[in-house]
Amino acid sequence: MMTKWRLLDTGSLPAAANMALDKVILNARSAGLVPNTVRYLQFSPHCVLVGYHQAVELEVEEEYCRRHGIDINRRITGGGNLYWDESQLGWELYASKDTPGIPRRLEDMYRLMCESVVAGLARLGVKAKFRPANDIEVEGRKISGTGGTELGDAFLYQGTLLTDFDVDTMINALKLPIKKLEDKQIDSFRQRVVCLKEVLGYLPPMAEIKAALAEGISEVLGITLEPGGLAQAEKDALECELPIFESEAWIRGQRVLPQANDLKNAELKTPGGLIRASVRVDQGRQCIKSAFITGDFFVYPERGILDLEAVLKNSSSLPAEVLNTVQGFFEQNRVSIPGVTADDFGQVINLALEQDR
Amino acid sequence: MSCKYYDIPADLLYDANDFWVKLSGDEAVIGMSDFGQDNIGDVLYLELLGRGASCQKGDKLGSIESGKWVGNLVAPLSGMIIDCNPGVEKNPRQINADAYGEGWMLKLHISNLNEIKDLMNAVQYRDWVAEQAAREEMIG
Numbered sequence: 007m008m009t010k011w012r013l014l015d016t017g018s019l020p021a022a023a024n025m026a027l028d029k030v031i032l033n034a035r036s037a038g039l040v041p042n043t044v045r046y047l048q049f050s051p052h053c054v055l056v057g058y059h060q061a062v063e064l065e066v067e068e069e070y071c072r073r074h075g076i077d078i079n080r081r082i083t084g085g086g087n088l089y090w091d092e093s094q095l096g097w098e099l100y101a102s103k104d105t106p107g108i109p110r111r112l113e114d115m116y117r118l119m120c121e122s123v124v125a126g127l128a129r130l131g132v133k134a135k136f137r138p139a140n141d142i143e144v145e146g147r148k149i150s151g152t153g154g155t156e157l158g159d160a161f162l163y164q165g166t167l168l169t170d171f172d173v174d175t176m177i178n179a180l181k182l183p184i185k186k187l188e189d190k191q192i193d194s195f196r197q198r199v200v201c202l203k204e205v206l207g208y209l210p211p212m213a214e215i216k217a218a219l220a221e222g223i224s225e226v227l228g229i230t231l232e233p234g235g236l237a238q239a240e241k242d243a244l245e246c247e248l249p250i251f252e253s254e255a256w257i258r259g260q261r262v263l264p265q266a267n268d269l270k271n272a273e274l275k276t277p278g279g280l281i282r283a284s285v286r287v288d289q290g291r292q293c294i295k296s297a298f299i300t301g302d303f304f305v306y307p308e309r310g311i312l313d314l315e316a317v318l319k320n321s322s323s324l325p326a327e328v329l330n331t332v333q334g335f336f337e338q339n340r341v342s343i344p345g346v347t348a349d350d351f352g353q354v355i356n357l358a359l360e361q362d363r
Numbered sequence: 364m365s366c367k368y369y370d371i372p373a374d375l376l377y378d379a380n381d382f383w384v385k386l387s388g389d390e391a392v393i394g395m396s397d398f399g400q401d402n403i404g405d406v407l408y409l410e411l412l413g414r415g416a417s418c419q420k421g422d423k424l425g426s427i428e429s430g431k432w433v434g435n436l437v438a439p440l441s442g443m444i445i446d447c448n449p450g451v452e453k454n455p456r457q458i459n460a461d462a463y464g465e466g467w468m469l470k471l472h473i474s475n476l477n478e479i480k481d482l483m484n485a486v487q488y489r490d491w492v493a494e495q496a497a498r499e500e501m502i503g
Contacts, residue, residue: 058426058433059408084408084428111402111499112432139404139430155433291407291454320405320430322456 009106011042013220013231018050018092021079023244025055026251028082028098028162030243031236035100036158039239042105044223044231046216047096053077054179057085058155062258070178080257083153083164086295089176090166095212097123097219098164103156107228116140118226119163120152126222130215132205137316146309147200167219168201170209194300198312272357278345279303285358287323294323297355303346310341314351325356369492370397372463376479377488378439383463384482391440394467395427398492400459404429409455411436411469417443420478424469427455436468440478446470 016027024047034040054076056065065087066078076089090096099119101108109115120136127134127142127149134150137143142150142165152165173196176182203209210218220231236244250256274281284298297318299311314335321331329352335341336348371377376384381399385392400406411425418424424436424444447469451457458466473479483491 057428059410059428082433084430084433109499110495112404112429114499153430153432156435288407291456293405293407293456320407 008224008228008230009042010232011044011101011227011229012040012234014043014045014234014236015216016045016047016236018048020051021049021053021055021077021090022251023248024049024096025079025081026244026247027240028164029251030240030247031098031100032082032155032157032160032162033243034237034240035102036160040100040237042101042229043099044220045096045098045100046219047098048092048094049077049090049096050092051075051077052089052091052175053079055079055081055088055090057081057087057153058083060087065181067179067181074175074179076175076179078257079251080259081153083155083162085151085153087180088151088166089172089179091172091175093170093209095167095169095215095219096164097167097223098162099223100160100162103159103161113139115161115163116152116154119154120150120165122223122226123150123165123167123219124222125226126219129218129221130202130206130210132202137313141316143312144200144205146307146312147198149200149202149205167215168199169212169215170203171199171201173199195298198315270358270361272354272361274350274354274357276303276346276350278343278350281346281350281354283351283354283358285323285355287359289323292323294318294321294328294355294359299351299354303343306342310339310343313339314341318355323359325359328352328355328359369401370463371485371489371492373485375463376482376484377491378482379491380437380439382436382439384439386479389473389476390445391442391471391473392467393424393439393469393471395458395462396488397462398495400462400466403427403432403434404459406455406458409452409458409468411447411452412444414444414447417474418471420475420481427458438471439482440471440473441475442471442473444469445472 054066054071056062058081071078117136120142124134124136124142134142134144140152141148150165150167154161154163224231269284269286271284279302281301286295288295297315299315305311317335332352333348377396381396383394383396406427406429408428418438420438420441422438424438427434427436448467451466451468
């Protein structure tokens with residue numbers, strides 16, 4: 007007999023209520039007050055969310071958000087800053103760590119959770135796949151970013167699903183270093199993400215998207231989803247938690263030392279063409295926060311550079327380690343770039359990083 | 364995911380949250396085991412309760428972020444924090460690079476020595492890690 011999970015659709019809520027519910031439901035699951043749960047969430051008004059360890063001052067264009075009625079809040083999960091417009095769909099899975107069939111090993115768990123959503127997208131005709139560590143992509147372009155956290159004996163794994171995405175508002179609302187790039191490079195940045203509407207050529211009704219994801223999640227996890235509402239204990243807890251999540255203390259609960267947020271750029275001429283690297287680095291922790299590589303070289307398959315960027319994200323920024331990361335990537339992946347070597351990519355990234363040293 | 368690849372020093376004690384504990388009288392140095400750091404992945408942020416904070420076994424000692432996962436650090440013993448490793452707070456990757464050395468997290472003055480018997484020795488912890496590995500293999 008298949009295990010029953012609760013299917014919770016909390017509809018469109020302000021950011022503080024959605025963030026508070028993450029904690030409330032996780033707490034309730036950890037205490038055994040509610041069953042394993044799949045939740046759909048949407049935001050109204052649109053909002054910007056920073057990751058648990060991020061600082062609003064460094065990640066959000068606060069004045070722009072104020073002028074445009076964009077909520078600002080903090081997630082209980084990690085990762086980077088996100089813009090959610092009212093058409094995005096969030097999906098979340100809450101479960102006991104002892105749930106049969108769910109790996110405890112994080113990378114295996116990421117894969118399983120993402121594959122359940124991939125199966126749902128397939129029902130909509132989208133050929134998506136899991137990209138380690140924790141993204142879902144369509145032909146190399148990200149359609150869903152994911153992340154998670156844990157409390158006691160339960161965990162929460164959540165993701166976004168880009169349905170019809172307003173890239174311009176995202177760029178204006180977030181402190182993104184790409185604003186310093188040329189228009190052509192910003193266009194290239196847009197190619198890193200994709201939404202359902204672009205993939206399918208139309209946007210299916212939200213109810214259809216939710217039903218497809220529910221089917222995929224049920225199939226991959228081997229569960230039955232039963233629609234349900236919040237338990238009374240969750241409603242009571244939400245009443246207590248909401249003021250906390252609405253408070254400046256939570257939203258600005260800055261835990262990270264201020265750090266430079268600048269983009270470092272470098273170029274390198276190679277026989278195969280010009281390579282441009284733009285790198286955002288966390289100096290204190292000596293890691294690359296994000297890397298963005300463009301140029302006029304030819305890459306086969308085209309997604310090769312997107313995959314390299316994914317590998318570089320959160321990797322060490324020490325020069326020798328950068329070379330190792332890049333070389334390792336080219337050894338493990340069949341990416342062909344005539345006239346450009348792995349060392350060229352390592353070199354241009356190190357050139358960009360040198361600007362900070 | 365065979366446990367034979369994980370470093371499990373014989374002179375330390377362990378708990379099921381993948382902490383190691385090094386005892387010295389009524390003081391304990393605490394860090395994350397090799398298996399624990401490998402599971403969580405590259406550590407990007409670490410937030411620890413400050414010196415002087417008291418905790419009961421099972422309380423949250425801080426949080427740790429790798430990629431997009433935020434995990435809680437749960438106290439393996441009750442006591443008061445008497446020292447935190449400033450190096451690891453500044454550069455949490457030391458947890459990955461040197462889990463049993465430069466990656467130590469904090470030092471605790473133990474308030475309940477009876478709790479020590481609940482920790483695993485290296486042999487027990489190796490069995491526990493192997494059990495986790497077997498469970499993962501069954502899931503496939």
